[in-house]
Amino acid sequence: MKSTISSKLKERCQDLCELCTTDAATIAYTVSPKSNDVIENEVALCDQCMSIIEGKEAGNHWQCLAGSIWNTEPSVLALSYRILYGIKENEWANELLTSVDFDETVVTWALSTYQTEAVHVDSNGTELQNGDTIVLTQGLNVKGANFMAPKGTIVRKIRLVPDNPEQIEGKVNEQTIVILTKFVRKSA
Numbered sequence: 001m002k003s004t005i006s007s008k009l010k011e012r013c014q015d016l017c018e019l020c021t022t023d024a025a026t027i028a029y030t031v032s033p034k035s036n037d038v039i040e041n042e043v044a045l046c047d048q049c050m051s052i053i054e055g056k057e058a059g060n061h062w063q064c065l066a067g068s069i070w071n072t073e074p075s076v077l078a079l080s081y082r083i084l085y086g087i088k089e090n091e092w093a094n095e096l097l098t099s100v101d102f103d104e105t106v107v108t109w110a111l112s113t114y115q116t117e118a119v120h121v122d123s124n125g126t127e128l129q130n131g132d133t134i135v136l137t138q139g140l141n142v143k144g145a146n147f148m149a150p151k152g153t154i155v156r157k158i159r160l161v162p163d164n165p166e167q168i169e170g171k172v173n174e175q176t177i178v179i180l181t182k183f184v185r186k187s188a
Contacts, residue, residue, distance in 0.1 A: 002027045002050065008039050017046035018076045019083075020064040029053070031075045031082075033112050043079050053083075062087060069100050074109070077102060081110035118165035126186045128168060132158050134184040142177050154187065155179070 005013075005028045017025045023046035034041035045053070052058045068080040081102060087093045102110075120128040123137050136153040155170035158179075167178050 002029050002045075003036055004028060005044055006039065009042055009044050012039065012073070013044035016044075017049055018044045018071065018073070019049045019068045019080065020046060020061070021067055022046075022064070023048055026050075029079070031079050031109065034075075034109070040073070041075055043073075043075050058087075063092065065093075066096055069096060069102075074103070074106050077106045078109040081107060082113060085110065085114070118163070120160045120165050120168060120181055122185045123182050124185055128158065128160065128181065128184075128186060130158065130160050133187040134158055134168070134170065134179075135187050136179070136183060137185055138183055140179065140183060142172065142175070145173075145175055145177070147173055149173075149177070155184070 005025055009028050010025070013025050015024055017023050025044035026047055027045045027050050028036070028042045029045045029050065030036040030042050036042060048061065052061055062083055065080045065084055068076055069084070071077055071080070081097070084093045084097050088097060122128055122134065128134070133154060133156045136149055136151055136155070139151045140149045142149055149172045153172060155172060158168045158170040161167040161169060161178065166181050168181055168184070169176055169178055171177075
C-alpha cells in the first residue's frame, strides 16, 4: 500500500529513497502484511523503485539493494530481502541474501508474501475442511491406544492440524486421534 510521506518518515529518510538512496523519496510504501498505522512498517520510495515494484522491468536497478540490506530499519530490510528473494536466480542477488545475517523476524516478514495457506487433501486429492466427515481407506493401528480402526470407519467433525497439511484429528472409539490424510477420503 502506498501513501504520502509523513514528516517523521521524511526526517528518517532525509528525503532520499530508502532502497536506491539516489532519488528523492515521494511515496510511503507499507510493507505487507503490516498496516500503515506506524512508521516502522513503511519504507520511503522514489518513483522509479515504486514503478519497478508495481511491475516495470527492473534491469540492473535492484543492484542498489547491496546498500539497503545494511539499513537499520526492519521495514527497509524486509522489503530489500523480499525483492532479493524474488530475483534470487540472479547470482548477485543470491550472494547478497547469503552475505547478511538477517534477523529471523525480518525474514519471516519478508517471506510472508510468498507463503500460502496449507491445504489438506484426502487420498483422492479432494480438499478437506474443518467439520468434514471422512472414511478411512485402510485399517489403522492407533498408536498409544489398544485398538485398530478398521477400513471403512466413518469419522465425523474432523479438525485440520494447522501446521501440517498431511494430518487431521478426529474421534474414533471416543478417543481423539491423529490421522494421516493419505489414509482417508472425504464422505459425501
